Amino acid sequence: xxxxxxxxxxxxxxxxxxxxxxxxxxxxxxxxxxxxxxxxxxxxxxxxxxxxxxxxxxxxxxxxxxxxxxxxxxxxxxxxxxxxxxxxxxxxxxxxxxxxxxxxxxxxxxxxxxxxxxxxxxxxxxxxxxxxxxxxxxxxxxxxxxxxxxxxxxxxxxxxxxxxxxxxxxxxxxxxxxxxxxxxxxxxxxxxxxxxxxxxxxxxxxxxxxxxxxxxxxxxxxxxxxxxxxx
Amino acid sequence: xxxxxxxxxxxxxxxxxxxxxxxxxxxxxxxxxxxxxxxxxxxxxxxxxxxxxxxxxxxxxxxxxxxxxxxxxxxxxxxxxxxxxxxxxxxxxxxxxxxxxxxxxxxxxxxxxxxxxxxxxxxxxxxxxxxxxxxxxxxxxxxxxxxxxxxxxxxxxxxxxxxxxxxxxxxxxxxxxxxxxxxxxxxxxxxxxxxxxxxxxxxxxxxxxxxxxxxxxxxxxxxxxxxxxxxxxxxxxxxxxxxxxxxxxxxxxxxxxxxxxxxxxxxxxxxxxxxxxxxxxxxxxxxxxxxxxxxxxxxxxxxxxxxxxxxxxxxxxxxxxxxxxxxxxxxxxxxxxxxxxxxxx
Numbered sequence: 001x002x003x004x005x006x007x008x009x010x011x012x013x014x015x016x017x018x019x020x021x022x023x024x025x026x027x028x029x030x031x032x033x034x035x036x037x038x039x040x041x042x043x044x045x046x047x048x049x050x051x052x053x054x055x056x057x058x059x060x061x062x063x064x065x066x067x068x069x070x071x072x073x074x075x076x077x078x079x080x081x082x083x084x085x086x087x088x089x090x091x092x093x094x095x096x097x098x099x100x101x102x103x104x105x106x107x108x109x110x111x112x113x114x115x116x117x118x119x120x121x122x123x124x125x126x127x128x129x130x131x132x133x134x135x136x137x138x139x140x141x142x143x144x145x146x147x148x149x150x151x152x153x154x155x156x157x158x159x160x161x162x163x164x165x166x167x168x169x170x171x172x173x174x175x176x177x178x179x180x181x182x183x184x185x186x187x188x189x190x191x192x193x194x195x196x197x198x199x200x201x202x203x204x205x206x207x208x209x210x211x212x213x214x215x216x217x218x219x220x221x222x223x224x225x226x227x228x229x230x231x
Numbered sequence: 232x233x234x235x236x237x238x239x240x241x242x243x244x245x246x247x248x249x250x251x252x253x254x255x256x257x258x259x260x261x262x263x264x265x266x267x268x269x270x271x272x273x274x275x276x277x278x279x280x281x282x283x284x285x286x287x288x289x290x291x292x293x294x295x296x297x298x299x300x301x302x303x304x305x306x307x308x309x310x311x312x313x314x315x316x317x318x319x320x321x322x323x324x325x326x327x328x329x330x331x332x333x334x335x336x337x338x339x340x341x342x343x344x345x346x347x348x349x350x351x352x353x354x355x356x357x358x359x360x361x362x363x364x365x366x367x368x369x370x371x372x373x374x375x376x377x378x379x380x381x382x383x384x385x386x387x388x389x390x391x392x393x394x395x396x397x398x399x400x401x402x403x404x405x406x407x408x409x410x411x412x413x414x415x416x417x418x419x420x421x422x423x424x425x426x427x428x429x430x431x432x433x434x435x436x437x438x439x440x441x442x443x444x445x446x447x448x449x450x451x452x453x454x455x456x457x458x459x460x461x462x463x464x465x466x467x468x469x470x471x472x473x474x475x476x477x478x479x480x481x482x483x484x485x486x487x488x489x490x491x492x493x494x495x496x497x498x499x500x501x502x503x504x505x506x507x508x509x510x511x512x513x514x515x516x517x518x519x520x521x522x523x524x525x526x527x528x529x530x531x532x533x534x535x536x537x538x539x540x541x542x543x544x545x546x547x548x549x550x551x552x553x554x555x556x557x558x559x560x561x562x563x564x565x566x567x568x569x570x571x572x573x574x575x576x
Binding site for chain 2: 127129130132133134135136137138139140141143147150151
């Protein structure tokens with residue numbers, strides 16, 4: 001038990017002293033995750049809205065594929081992207097492997113389906129009268145889509161929050177594509193894995209507490225927005 | 232000037248034809264009531280007239296021009312016509328922003344919007360709600376704001392789908408006053424759906440009757456259901472306890488009937504005094520409502536069930552009635568139509 005409490009006390013000391021290494025890792029994690037979420041949001045939200053509002057051939061199949069992509073393991077995505085960006089891969093010339101950009105690419109692939117399906121679900125729940133009301137008031141298709149996005153805004157924000165929660169806590173992609181390079185691609189999860197391997201629990205535990213705190217904050221936000229949706 | 236001209240317009244849903252109109256013209260600047268029972272195709276017709284739904288076939292002309300159901304063409308047409316649904320929805324924003332929406336899509340400058348919005352709200356008697364969050368309005372208030380939202384855009388055509396359904400008396404009167412005001416000024420074409428024949432007659436003399444998706448001259452009224460009983464080789468439909476309406480011969484045990492309101496005749500009690508008790512086609516009741524319906528007078532009589540009568544004005548003047556007066560009426564079997572029973576085919 002003292003092993004656990006000693007680790008915990010050291011972790012709090014590290015956090016209180018604003019340890020440079022700890023802050024560096026958090027900074028890298030947040031930068032990568034926010035960028036991945038931003039790009040995935042700008043792709044996933046329009047995709048979800050379009051799929052929800054438009055009738056087209058194979059719509060059910062597209063939705064099924066998106067739902068399937070929700071459960072793809074991160075290591076599969078890591079492996080898949082690795083095959084493309086490794087030296088011998090199709091995009092090897094871009095020298096992306098073991099860079100933050102490589103992690104961002106993998107994370108975008110991971111969470112775009114999350115953003116798209118959550119958005120699709122939020123927009124599908126919106127009363128169809130909003131669409132017909134906007135149209136009868138003279139709105140264009142684009143203006144009508146904006147009205148629907150506005151009405152579904154809490155559901156869409158919940159999608160973004162859930163996606164960010166997914167990338168900040170994933171390890172497979174970060175490890176396989178980032179390589180866990182100190183100060184460059186070392187994220188909170190990869191750092192925790194490394195510290196565990198070294199048997200140094202202070203930093204691992206401090207990162208774990210911060211990650212848990214972030215997760216708690218995200219879930220509070222998620223609950224708040226989901227509550228708004230059901231109002 | 233013609234607002235709409237419809238030729239052979241029909242609409243099918245999953246192979247079922249729900250609307251089939253061979254010819255309909257709607258004059259510009261007039262107020263029309265669109266009457267018909269549930270499922271008659273009223274909402275389907277309004278959606279086509281609002282360019283929100285494409286007909287399965289036929290041709291539609293608006294303001295003398297053929298309507299093409301392509302997105303680019305439709306958006307400009309929709310700026311001329313606004314449909315207010317039976318259960319309208321307001322955007323989750325303030326009343327001001329809701330009304331401003333249609334003005335923005337019409338590129339009305341921001342400076343002008345405020346005065347237009349105030350004017351529209353004043354027209355529906357809702358000025359004090361201008362900054363209220365639309366989510367907290369009652370059903371009647373929502374309906375009036377939705378009408379104000381439409382009026383603010385000053386469309387050429389306003390379509391109202393059952394604008395007074397489920398409203399309390401105050402809201403109902405307010406909506407009727409708006410329709411009457413539009414009718415009096417003739418500044419736009421207005422078509423409103425209703426089940427209420429009295430209301431339709433009160434507000435306009437131009438009526439479009441729709442039944443089973445088709446235009447008709449007459450809509451069934453006084454519709455009842457009951458068991459068929461045979462008394463002395465005559466058939467009756469028992470529509471309520473002790474109320475047996477004579478019907479044409481039928482082999483069915485349970486029927487739906489419609490009693491034509493113009494075929495119910497007021498009879499003089501004095502001349503029938505000797506036989507009134509025994510006459511099986513004469514019913515005694517009490518006048519509960521009298522309404523002016525242009526050329527006719529509509530009288531509602533309670534005989535245990537409410538019956539609607541329609542009389543010529545001359546006929547009424549010859550025998551004026553007051554609410555509460557007792558009256559005797561004759562209903563012949565010829566005045567009764569056995570309707571198709573949708574629940575028991």
